[in-house]
Amino acid sequence: MTTIATAPLAEIITERLTQSLRPTHLVVSNDSHLHAGHMGDDGTGESHFSVEVESAAFAGLNRVxxxxLVNHALADLLATRIHALAIRARAPGEG
Incomplete structure (x- = not known):
């Protein structure tokens, strides 16, 4: 298991979402380079992320x-290390 102190943040995000949502599809992208020098850029190169996740856990749930569910799995990281997170969440079989 990775630790927050040593693992790249995208790896931690992947691990957390895998454990909590058991996704059938998951892509975590570090978009920080697109925001270099902007608000929220802390200079680490790990501040802005996007996730595309497909999970049966989303069946019957609205977008919010x-x-x-994603935010809950990453709550401590959102409070301390992630400045921005774009989420695309769908249930299996959705386009």
Whole structure:
């Protein structure tokens, strides 16, 4: 298992979402380079991320409820290390 102190943040995000949502598809992208020098750029190169996640856990939930599940899994990171997180969440079989 990785630790927050030593693992790249994208790896930690992947691990957390895998554990909590058991996704059938998951892509975590570090978009920080697109925001270099902008608000929220802390100079680490790990401040802005996007996730594309497909999970049965999202079945029957609206967009906000899906995003809440993702945010809950990453709550401590969102409070301390992640400045921005774009989320695309879908259930299996959705386009």
């Amino acid at each position: 409820a899906r995003q809440r």
